[in-house]
Amino acid sequence: MKVMRILALVLVVTSILALGAQEAQAEWLTCTVVQVGCGYNNTFLNLTDAGSAFSGRWFLADPTSYKEILATALTAVTAGKTVLVNVSALEEYSIIVAIYMNQ
Secondary structure (H helix, E strand, O other), X not given: OHHHHHHHHHHHHHXXXXXXXXXXXXXXXXXXXXXXXXXXXXXXXXXXXXXXOOOOXXXXXXXXXXXXXXXXXXXXXXXXXXEEEEEOOOOOOOEEEEEEEOO
């Protein structure tokens, strides 16, 4: 019984640490939308970071809010505005979790 409690405690602590690491990787960036479109059952955005962290990098829209992300990105392109995006990581094809159009 004591071994099971210790094992359960280790599992809980490991889960908490893993969740904390995922949140720490999320980034908020101001970007220009270079290209946006849909294909292969995904919504893709090609972004360039205003802070020069990357240029012309592809990201995927979160599947639970892809329509809203697509609409915001298209509006930003049409209006010539930048966007504030929350991405899961800076690597190519990471997930865009949230997007806001800047003034």
